[in-house]
Amino acid sequence: MKKLVMVLAVALLLACACVGYAADKPKVTIYTSMYEDIIEAMTFVLQEKFPDYDIEFFYGGTGTLQAKIAAERDTKKLGCDMLMVADPSYALELKELGLLHAYLSKEAGNLSLEYDPEGYWYPVRNLNMILAYNPEKFKKEDLPQSFKDFAYNEAMKGLISMPNPLTAGTAQVAVSALKDKYGYEYFDKLAANRVMVESGSVALTKLETGECKMVMILEESVLKKREEENSALEVIYPADGTICVPSPIMTVKDEWSAHGNAKICEELTDWFLSPEGQGYIVKGWMHSVLKNPPAIPYDSINTAEIVTNSMPVSWENCLRDRSELRTNFEERVKNKI
Amino acid sequence: MFFTPFGAALFETGGNRVSVQASFQENKRFHLDVKAALITAIVAFLLVFNVFPMAYLVFRSFFGENGFTLETFKRIYTYPLNWNALRNTLVTAGLSMVFGVMIAFPLAWLVGRTDMYGRKFFRTLFVMTYMVPPYVGAMAWLRLLNPRVGTLNVFLANLFGLSENPLNIYSIGGLVWVLTTFYYPYAFITISRAMEKMDPSLEEASKISGASPLKTVMTVTFPVMLPSIVAAGLLVFVSAASCYGIPSIIGAPGQIDTVTTRIIDYVYVGSAEGLTDATTLAVSLMLIANLVLYVSTFICGKKQYITVSGKSTRPNIMELGRWRLPVTLLVTAFALIVVVIPFATVAMASFTTNLGKPLSASNFTTRYWHILFTRKGILDTVKNSLLSASIAATAGIAISCVMAWLLTRTQAKGRRIPDFLITVGSGTPSVVIALALIMTMSGRFGINIYNTLTIMIVAYMVKYLLMGMRTVVSAMSQIHPSLEEASLISGAEWQRSFWDVTLPLIAPSVVAGWFLIFMPSFYELTMSTLLYSTDTKTIGYELFTYQTYHSQQTASAIATGILGMVVIVNWILNKLTKGEFSI
Amino acid sequence: MSSITLTDVTKSYGSTQVIQKFSSVFQDREFVTLLGPSGCGKTTMLRMIAGFEKPTTGEIKIDDTVVSGEGRFVPPNRRGIGMVFQSYAVWPHMNVFDNVAYPLKIQRVPRDEIRQRVEAILEAVHLSQYVERMPNELSGGQQQRVALGRALVCNPRVLLLDEPLSNLDAKLRESMRFEIKDVQKRFGITVVYVTHDQTEAMAMSDRVIVFNKGAVQQMGSPMNIYRHPANQFVADFVGKINFLRGTASEGRIDFPGGPRAPSQRGQGMAYDGEKRGPVVVAVRPENMTMRADRGVLHGTLSQAYYLGDTNDCRVDMDGISLRVIAAGNTYGQVESGAPVWLDFNEYLVFDDDGEDQTRILS
Missing domain, CATH: 3.40.190.10 (Periplasmic binding protein-like II)
Incomplete structure (x- = not known):
């Protein structure tokens, strides 16, 4: 019995260790x-x-x-x-x-x-949506220099990653701009290239390990890594325009x-x-x-x-087409397995 | 404050056909009232925080802005993506359940019943897996088994001279693998507890009848343990089916959706319509999970074995003989692959500057650990999580004990009602619970606990109560009632009997149950994602955001920190109780 | 001073009645045994006295206090009863001392007094040297004594024992019998004892109540039960007995049978009772005399075991086998396979109503 009491006491202590304070x-x-x-x-x-x-x-x-x-x-x-x-x-x-x-x-x-x-x-x-790569693993000249090539270049199949427009606001804007520029075909090309849809930190790690050749990502996260971790990762400002948000x-x-x-x-x-x-x-x-x-x-x-050199973005389109974009992205990209 | 008086009238104790009369003796009256009051209190809690929110959620899925409509249902359930997700969920959760039990049963037997080397160590090791957030494991496996440069993959390819990497984590198989390796401990814990309590003479009787050890396990141990095994399997199924972290990390790159990821996707639409869509899809997951739980509870309920006698017996250990070493090696290999390698990967990541390069002197840093211990944001979340998880666990285990007593020791009418509601609550996907609570607990119906820790605690309790309860109930059902009767006949009131006899006997299970509620609450992700506010962010959510958005190394440091904490707490427990209790 | 009064007690689970209407008074210091095969309701009866089960109807009084009935129900912990369970129910997490001291702790007896009383009780049940042991370090018999000590430690008015010896080996069982009896006398308590072992019942009880299928078959002293069983069930359940089916007529009972050798007439015996028509004659093995030369009934000795004081024999009589306990000196007078003669010294005649004929020989 004593043992149980002791156990409970430990639990209570743990709980009591957390008392907040408030400011006026x-x-x-x-x-x-x-x-x-x-x-x-x-x-x-x-x-x-x-x-x-x-x-x-x-x-x-x-x-x-x-x-x-x-x-x-x-x-x-x-x-x-x-x-x-x-x-x-x-x-x-x-x-x-x-x-x-x-x-x-x-x-x-x-x-x-x-x-x-x-x-x-x-x-x-x-905020700028750009492309990034790892010069320690791949040569810049072997890689796409534009968003278009990123999706259309078949050599990149299975080796690219992008943020999720459903969760990331900047990605929402990016797909809206890309759709306005290239139409829904762009989504199909992404799907054909088996793009991985995931968040920034994950994508950057994949660049570092070489799992991905190239990722669509926010400029700031690459810069941060360069400054803070002496990372070699580099930014490519896409030829068809950086997407500014x-x-x-x-x-x-x-x-x-x-x-x-x-x-x-x-x-x-x-x-x-x-x-x-x-x-x-x-x-x-x-x-x-x-x-x-x-x-x-x-x-x-x-x-x-x-x-x-940025790609034009229509905020009205962004707002108006949001659910349409979403659905199309889901069906064309996420549903391809 | 929610304890309405109606229950006292509704739930009269059974076993007697005599109605409550004024002539009843004082103590009899007291008996009646305590049982009824306890049931009423628990039911009231569940009604307010579980049934009502869920019901409102279902209601909302039918009644949009413009009254009753089946439009949403039609839209959601005719969408092929959702059907895929539903299928994926069933397949992955189902397979994880099967594999989880297939792994957990032999392990529990080896650890609990044989003279395998290092049993105690292995036990702790396997249970430890339960104590770390599953999505951390997912991250580790991602690095180990990704099809291109996965460390383990490359190693295997070199080992066998393959031209291609043999494994791909971004697949249904990969998802099942990670789900299994992180949820089998649920089954392991449940089965181990039951196994420890089993009367060894049952196995001895089989051996004496000429059955080989294997035959004994298959014909006696397994069938006797079946209720616990089924319960364990279901726990795995429901946990895997309502898991968000693992499919969101493993499934996303492979475009494998599960119902949970679909629901969160809908939620992230960020509009009222998105919420309705999420709700509507959630209804199906809710139904599946609860159907499975309820049906099997029915089946299990019919088969109750009392395996612990009032006679004290020495635990019986089976000698493995010449199999002792090979079996130990096999288990070691398993532990290495499933526990050590992933944890080590995570721990190493927390010291690595550039994850693309191997850990070396130049690539080594402690800055992430520094962040862990100095960043106010992280420390605050740790505080929040400790507080909410301990309260949820303590309140939860108290309810569990009462429920165990009501279920196994009384005939009180209506005792199945809270049991059923608790089962429903746990079967409900976390996302759904969180959504439902937000909608109902933010002032609209007179209770406003949104943006407080209370709503977190409530959510954790609704979700994780079942694990605690099942553990305590199974422990209790295996204690022979005569032990308590002996106490009653010695003059102790039932409360006293519970405290003096029952509680000490189930104490290890109570402690285990406490941790079964505490740990998942502590690093809970899915519900916290929706319920947190500025002051109530939790470590689970913090860890997930670091993992996916800010810095994987910091996340690894947090995860390793949690693991370290678990090891230390376990050690302290062990010391304090001289080895009687450990996680 | 503690008697137990049961008035019209019945117990049903749903529509199944497990105890038929039962009334009796167990006197102060009486040793009452509830005897019967498993499932006969004897344990249910005991648990109703303890308060673990509630009678469906009827009243139970301990002394003058109604503990059950008329809308009153005193829970077990307020009945002042001691009980020993079949499984002992020794708490595995407490040592011997704590197990035994528990009822006193509940009563808030001062610490010193607890020590004294527990030591006294442990002395009485011969466990003094095991005070600190944990239950799993004790043998079955020792655990049993712990349970007994715990039941006795607060001088209960009534001691209930639920098949307490069934898990013990034969020798221990016999010595425990005397110990329990001894304890009862020393403490002067009323004991209700449940068992399916008739030897136990015979050896210890002042009164035996034989149950079958929830109904009392007979109540009485062991000797009364043994010598004057009320029906075939009791006759059969208590002690060993042979049954022979026959037909009663004026002055005579005839037994049908197979070959009538060596005499050419059917076998029969003199009878001066009232019964007529089909009957069952019951005779205990020790109530027959076996001789080589003369007697009423004849048969063939098929087997004989020399047990020293007695011979345990099987006699084939017209195709049926009778068990006969013959005096020790009979051995050697007749050989296996030889014809023998039997006399029934004491026998019972029941109507052959087709009931309870589990072991009726015919």
Whole structure:
């Protein structure tokens, strides 16, 4: 009997070892799909910049967060005050649903990219869908240099990987742009080339081990690996255009938001769009959205150059065709086995 | 607060045809009320957090924005992709169940009943597999057996001089393999427990009748153990069928969908319609799982063997003789392949900078371990998971004990109701539970526990209660009632008898049951994916996101950390109880 | 002072009645044995007295307290009863001392007193040297004593024993019989003892109640039961007995039979009872005299075992085999295969109603 009591005591101790603490400062919760490493750095900076506020990031993949918000919408209250996630098409959707708070930022004039004229959303970081390979295993000249070749080159069969448009916002945009450019045939070609659909970290590992020759991936994840792990992985900016995804920053209306601190969110929006805030975005291997970027990410090329050579994306199409794209992607790519 | 008084009237204790009368003696009345109250309390808990949410979910799948419609059903179930997924789920879960039991039974027998070398060590090793998140294993196998550069694949190809790598993890077979290697411990644990309790004289009687050891196992041990084996198999089936982590990692590259991955895909559409679609598809998984569980519970329920007598017997160990060494080697090889290699792969990954290169001095780093112990995000999630999992496990095991008592020792009417509901809950895919809870527990119906740890705890309990309960029930059903009767006749109230006699005898099972609830709750992924909030992110989800999005090495460090924790806890348990309890 | 009064007790499971209406008073300090084959309801009866089963109808009183009936039901733990189970039910996780001390702990007896009383009891059941042993380190007989000690330790009003000796070897069984009897006398308790072994019943009981198919067949002292069985079942179940089918008429019972050698008339014996028509004559093996030269009935000695004090013989009589226990000095007087004569010294005559003829010879 004593033994059992002792066992229970151990269990209880384990449980008691976890007592949280709460702060009294006004709180802002931000849903974001930025990397945890970047979030950590960013949290630290924000603590110094806004010591009176308790700002918390909450990481989730775009799909996860969208699902979460959909579920939360049912409850008439979201779990967050701000969103730094997905692409403009999602911002359009949320705006239509009346969830967003409008604010005209003083920084708006410096933006190089499209933003909502009424101030419902602003682009805050520029994400680039590119191709990546491992020069330690394969020669660059043997590999496709464009998205088109990536899918159409039969030599790549079984050796390519891409993110899942169902879960990753950027991938959603990418397939929308690629479909607009090449039609649904592009999906069929991907399927014929037996593309593996999986998330970034997995794909990069496959590049490193040589399991994949080439992957479609976000530039930032390759740059991060290069800087942090001295990785040899290299970016190819596709000849048919990098797919640029300006990810928006949005504030949730007070009646919907978790803490009702829209005023604070306005301050945060200004800071994120300021050269200083953008500096941290760039440190996080993403490109700035300013006309005069404070810097370019580690090992990357000029932001303007990428934007100029980007594949056109129609956000309206993205929003309108979303379920059609989804279904087609599923049926044409995922259903081929 | 949810304990409505109606149960007291509904569930009168059976065994007597006399209705409750005022003339009843004080203690008799008390008896009645305790049983009824316990059943009522458990049923109320399950009704509120299990039945009602599920029912609402089903309701929602029929009633869209514009009233009743079968449109969604038609759309979902005429979609070939979903049928493929359904077939894949049945095939993989079914095969995993068969293989899992085929592996678990002989292992449990060898470990529990023979003089194989290192029995205790192997036992711990096999159970350990249960204690790590399955998707970590999936990741390891991905690296070992991928068709192009899988380490093991290349090794095998070189060994046998093959021109092509022999194995492909991105296949149904691969999926079954990983599911089996990570879910057979469920069966192993269940069967081992029962085997330890079996009266050895049953086997001795067979041997004395001239049966060979193998014949004895097949004609006596196996049939006597059958109820436990069936229960074990089902546990594997349901776990494998509602698993998301493994098919999402193994299945995705090979474009193999299972129902769970399809459901999550629908959820990730991120719209109300997506949720309805997910719900509608989930209904089928819910039905399959519950049908299987319920039918077999019926079959098993008919065959109850009391295998532990009130007489104390020494455990009987079969001597393997000249087979002792070969058998040990065989089991070692199995352990090496199924446990050691994958775990070692994961552990090594946590120290490797570039996973494309072998671990060497220049490719070695401890930064991921540093991250593990310093990053607030990770530490917070560990705290959350420890807290929610221990509460879920403790509350769950308390319910399990009460249920075991009600089921095996009383004739109380309605005692099958909570049993059935618990079975339904566990048979329900995690995704479905999470969806249902979000929809119903966020203020719409007066209870708002969304974004709290409570909703996690509730979800874990609904999902994992069955494992704890089955363990305790099977332990209890194998304790001869006369042991408790002796205590009653000695003057102890039934509560006291339970505490003094029954509980100590089932204590190892209770501890095991606690961990059976605790560990999967601790690293739970699927439900946490949907239920977490800023303050309640769990380690399972954190691990999964690191694995798939941020950094596999950090994920490996987390996984190895969890494994380390399990080893340490096991060691402490062992020390504290002088070897009586271990995981 | 503790008697058990059972009034019109019945027990049914669903529509099957397992105990027919039963009434009796077990007197204080009486040793009552419930005897019968397995499935006869004797254990159910015992468990109703213990409180593990609830009578369907009827009343059970211990002394003047109604423990069951009239809407009252006292659970087993409040009946102040000691019980020894067939499987002993010695708790495997407690040592001998803790097992025996348990009932006292429940009663919150002070620690010192517990020690004293447990030691006294262990002394009484000859287990003093095993105080610290765990049950799995004990033999069957020792476990049995632990169970007995535990049942006795709080001086129960009533001791119930459910086939306590059935798992022991023959020698141990015999010595335990005396120990139990001895304990009963020393502690002065009322004992209800369940067994299917008639020797046990005979040896220990003040009163034996024979059950069959849920109904009482006979109640009485062992001698009464043995010498005056109420029916063929009791006659057969208690002790060894031969049955012969015959026809009773005025002054005589005739036995049908096969070849009538050596005399040419059918066999028969004098009878002065009331019965007429088909009857069964029951005679115990020791109640016959076997001689080589004269007697009433004749047959052939087919087998004989010399047991010293007696001879255990089989006599073929008109194609049927009778068991005869003959005096030791008979041995050597007749040889196997030789014709012998039998006299029935004491016998019973039952109506041949076709019931309970499991071993009727005809």
